[in-house]
Amino acid sequence: MxxxxxxxxHLAELSNFSLPEKEIKSLQKDLQGIIKYISQLDELKVxxxxxTYQVFEMENVWREDEILPQEADREALLALxxxxxxxxxxxxxxx
Amino acid sequence: xxYIPTIGIECHVQLCTxxxxxxxxxxxxxxxxxxxxxxxxxxxxxxxxxRLNGEAIKFAIRAGRAMNCEINASSRFDRxxxxxxxxxxxxxxxxxxxPIIGEGYVELPSGTxxxxxxxxxxxxxxxxxxxxxxSLVDLNRVDTPLIEIVSMPDIHSAKDVHxxxxxxxxxxxxxxxxxxxxxxxxxxxxVNISVAKEGAKELGTRAEIKNLNSFRSAExxxxxxxxxxxxxxxxxxxxxxxxxxxxxxxxxxxxxxSKEEAKDYRYMPEPDIPPINLTSEFIDAEIAKLPLMxxxxxxxxxxxxxxxxxxxxxxxxxxxxxxxxxEDKHVKIISNLFTSVLLAEEKSAxxxxxxxxxxxxxxxxxMNEKKELSSTAxxxxxxxxxxxxxxxxxxKQIAKELGLIQENDLxxxxxxxxxxxxxxxxxxxQADFKAGEEKVIGFLVGQVMKExxxxxxxxxxxxxxxxxxx
Numbered sequence: 001m002x003x004x005x006x007x008x009x010h011l012a013e014l015s016n017f018s019l020p021e022k023e024i025k026s027l028q029k030d031l032q033g034i035i036k037y038i039s040q041l042d043e044l045k046v047x048x049x050x051x052t053y054q055v056f057e058m059e060n061v062w063r064e065d066e067i068l069p070q071e072a073d074r075e076a077l078l079a080l081x082x083x084x085x086x087x088x089x090x091x092x093x094x095x
Numbered sequence: 096x097x098y099i100p101t102i103g104i105e106c107h108v109q110l111c112t113x114x115x116x117x118x119x120x121x122x123x124x125x126x127x128x129x130x131x132x133x134x135x136x137x138x139x140x141x142x143x144x145x146r147l148n149g150e151a152i153k154f155a156i157r158a159g160r161a162m163n164c165e166i167n168a169s170s171r172f173d174r175x176x177x178x179x180x181x182x183x184x185x186x187x188x189x190x191x192x193x194p195i196i197g198e199g200y201v202e203l204p205s206g207t208x209x210x211x212x213x214x215x216x217x218x219x220x221x222x223x224x225x226x227x228x229x230s231l232v233d234l235n236r237v238d239t240p241l242i243e244i245v246s247m248p249d250i251h252s253a254k255d256v257h258x259x260x261x262x263x264x265x266x267x268x269x270x271x272x273x274x275x276x277x278x279x280x281x282x283x284x285x286v287n288i289s290v291a292k293e294g295a296k297e298l299g300t301r302a303e304i305k306n307l308n309s310f311r312s313a314e315x316x317x318x319x320x321x322x323x324x325x326x327x328x329x330x331x332x333x334x335x336x337x338x339x340x341x342x343x344x345x346x347x348x349x350x351x352x353s354k355e356e357a358k359d360y361r362y363m364p365e366p367d368i369p370p371i372n373l374t375s376e377f378i379d380a381e382i383a384k385l386p387l388m389x390x391x392x393x394x395x396x397x398x399x400x401x402x403x404x405x406x407x408x409x410x411x412x413x414x415x416x417x418x419x420x421x422e423d424k425h426v427k428i429i430s431n432l433f434t435s436v437l438l439a440e441e442k443s444a445x446x447x448x449x450x451x452x453x454x455x456x457x458x459x460x461x462m463n464e465k466k467e468l469s470s471t472a473x474x475x476x477x478x479x480x481x482x483x484x485x486x487x488x489x490x491k492q493i494a495k496e497l498g499l500i501q502e503n504d505l506x507x508x509x510x511x512x513x514x515x516x517x518x519x520x521x522x523x524x525q526a527d528f529k530a531g532e533e534k535v536i537g538f539l540v541g542q543v544m545k546e547x548x549x550x551x552x553x554x555x556x557x558x559x560x561x562x563x564x565x
Contacts, residue, residue, distance in 0.1 A: 014359055016178045053171055058369040065112050065150035068119035074130045077138065077234070088129050088231035091180045094223065 001039070003032045097293040098325045101301075102256060102317060103248035105285040107241050108267050109219065110154045111274045116218045116240040117145030117188065117368075124235035125279055137237040139184035145367050147172075151240040152371060154272040155195045155216050156381040158242050161270040161388055162211050162263075164199025168373045172216075172365035177358075180232050181220040188238075189217035191362045195371065196242070201266065202390050203258045204406065210247040217241050242272070248287070248298070253321060257314035260284050264310070265389050269412045277309050284313045289334070290324045299324065300334040304341050304348050316341040320348055386416055399423075400430045407434050413447050420453040425460035432459075432477050440478070451480035458490040462500075466552050472499035501552040505559070508543075508551055512559050515542045528564055536560060 008027050012019040019027070074087060083090040115122050118136035136143045159166050173191040194215030200208045218238035224231045244263065250256055264282055268275040275281055289301035304320060307313040319341075324334050339348040387395070389409045396405055396418075408414050414433050421429050437443050459480070463473040472494070479485045479493050494500050502508055515521055521542055524535045536557060543556045 010359070014176070014178075014361065053364045053370055054366060056369065059372045061369045062147040062149035062152065062371075063119070065114050065148050066119065067114050067121050070120060070134045072135045072140075074128070074133070077130055077133055077135075085229075085231060086129070087131075088224070088233050089180070091230050091232055093225060093228055093230050094180055 001035055003028050003035065007031075098290045098321075098328060099293050100251055100253075100288060100290045100317075100321045100324075101248045101298050102250035103287045104246045104250065104256065104259060104313075105287070106244045106246075106260070106263055107219070107283045107285075108158065108244065108263075108273050109281045110151055110158075110240040110242065110272050112148055112150045112154060112240055114148055114150075115238040116148050116151050116216070117238050119146070122239055124239075125276075127235065129231075129233035129235060132235045133237065137183075137234055145188065145238075145365075147368055148240065151216060152195070152373075153381050154240070155214075155242055156373075156378055157270045157385055158244075158267060158272045159196035159199065159214060160382045160385055161266040161272075162196075162199045162201050162214070162244070164211055164214065165197030166373070166378050166382075167193065167195055167197050168375070168378070169193060169370065170195040170215075171370045172368045173362050174365050175360045175362055177360060179220070180230065181223050182237070183221075183234065187218060187220065188365050188368070189243075190215035192364075193370075196244075201246075201259060201262055203255065203262055204389075204393070205255075205258065207249075207255060207258075209249045209255075209259050212245045212247050214242050214244040217243060253314050253318040256286060256317040257310045260310045260313045262389065265409055265412075268410075269388055269415070270385060271412070280308055283308050286313055286317055286320075288317060288320045288324065290321060290328065292328075299328070300336050302334065302337055302339050302348075304339050305351070307341055312341055312343055315343075315346060316348055319346060323348070386412070387419060392419070395419075396426065396430075399426050404430055404434050407438070411438075411447060413450060417450050417453065417456070421460070422457050425457055425464075428460045428463060428473075429456050432474065436474050436477055437481075446481045449481070451486055455480050455486070455490045462490065462494065466554075467500050468494060469499075469501060469552070472497075472501070475499060498548065498550065500550060502547055502550045505555065508547075508555055509559055511546050511551065512543055512556065512563060515539070515546050516563065518542070525564060 005024060005028060008019070008024050008031070078084040078087065078089070081089045110122075112122050114120060115134075115137065118134040120134045120137065121127075121132045124132045136145055156166050170190055171193040172188050174186040175189050175191060176186040178185060194213045196211075196214035198213065199211040201211065202208050219236050219241050221232055221234040221237045224233070246259070250259055260282075264275055264277070267273045267282070273281050284307040286304045286307060287301050288304070289299035291297065291299040302320060302324070304316045307316055320339070327334055335350070338351045340351045341348050392409060392415055393405065400408075408418065408430060411433075414437075418426060418430055418433070437446060440446065459468070459473060459476055462468045462476075463470070468476060475497065476490060476494050476499060479497070480490065485493055488496075502511070516525065521539060524538050527535045528539070539560050540553055540556050543560070544551055544553060
């Protein structure tokens with residue numbers, strides 16, 4: 001699989017960060033190498049193997065529907081935000 | 096050339112569990128301060144682990160069964176990635192590959208069936224409020240459990256859009272999985288619409304109208320969109336595949352964002368929540384808790400209650416459960432009292448969760464049928480059965496205390512009639528009646544009623560009077 005310049009730009013957009021031009025080239029090379037390395041797995045025949053969803057072999061882990069007091073309150077949440085207003089988190093306008 | 100609309104609907108239902116889907120936080124944020132029902136799990140502080148709410152699994156089983164759906168013994172959660180301020184995790188936990196609810200169908204009152212493709216569990220997003228140059232985020236709603244119900248494109252008219260949305264709402268309310276409060280966004284509808292020439296092999300390009308929060312808006316938006324797309328096609332233009340928003344005041348849909356670039360959500364299995372593998376015993380135990388569904392009631396009460404009254408009552412699950420307990424022969428009168436007296440009351444919403452004993456209602460119907468209570472008295476006693484001060488005393492006692500029991504004892508009535516007929520002021524009326532003046536019987540009945548302090552049964556009184564004045 002060829003990693004193209006557009007792929008890197010697209011991934012950067014999805015991850016919501018900006019990428020200087022020179023890093024695009026080097027990332028392109030790195031990602032190409034990673035994909036090639038992982039692609040070795042394609043050689044294995046896995047048609048009869050159940051896909052692995054998790055490795056702990058646990059199932060049906062759930063809890064009772066009971067409200068518990070929380071240690072972190074609203075102030076703790078708002079303290080983590082860049083800006084708060086009227087007990088809400090203030091963000092640049094989005095639509 | 097005729098154009099036929101083809102419509103599929105996605106519906107999000109907020110479940111009324113006590114806590115959220117993945118944290119032990121109060122799930123009912125109605126009337127609470129913003130960001131007061133939030134745990135670090137909801138906003139994904141590093142190291143926080145989601146803990147699945149078992150009750151949501153049970154609710155999903157009941158919701159699925161209410162829509163005649165297969166319940167998948169094996170289901171899993173996945174992450175759906177996107178960046179938006181309403182979701183601090185950067186992803187939504189949903190069921191993309193293995194949903195808990197499989198195929199089924201919803202039958203509309205008209206008999207039309209709309210197939211369900213699947214339905215899955217997922218966490219809701221937070222709430223954004225937009226201002227002139229900033230937006231505010233309230234995370235109370237983050238990870239409220241949702242079921243997203245995806246229908247097949249089986250709907251072909253705006254009216255069926257309305258009926259499908261309403262029937263889904265009823266099914267979820269009867270299944271007891273949601274508060275069903277549309278005003279507070281407990282159910283939201285996304286309507287996918289395309290139109291194509293009648294007989295065309297391929298469907299037209301579709302537009303999606305997002306976030307409709309009432310049956311009426313869904314219907315109106317569909318109506319508008321069918322017209323808009325038909326007009327475009329008739330003019331030889333193309334319909335763009337896009338997301339559109341609905342404005343209730345202008346009655347129009349407008350383009351929001353173009354769907355040209357397919358969304359890339361990078362789904363992956365949710366590593367923090369192990370798979371769910373349910374035994375058939377577990378599933379059956381949940382299904383057994385379901386009361387009758389609207390279609391069951393329609394079949395059961397067909398011919399007993401008029402469609403008009405039944406369709407009103409079906410909006411109130413507690414009334415239907417009560418009606419189902421009432422003796423068959425009393426169902427008609429009790430259903431009439433529910434619609435014409437109870438639902439007409441200003442405080443009826445308060446009464447719905449605290450209905451009178453079935454025994455008291457049966458007795459009330461019985462007294463009415465035996466003419467021990469006039470229809471006015473029946474209504475009065477009926478309302479007293481909801482009165483916290485009086486209920487519990489029993490129908491008979493209440494009727495007695497209010498002095499509303501009609502005198503049906505013919506002998507006793509005859510005595511009262513005789514007293515009245517002996518009075519000088521009734522002599523003229525008696526003579527007039529005997530001379531053929533029918534009307535004055537009303538006056539005489541009135542005199543007897545007065546003498547009996549309103550307890551006499553007027554039709555029995557009239558019968559006795561006619562016999563005596565022959």
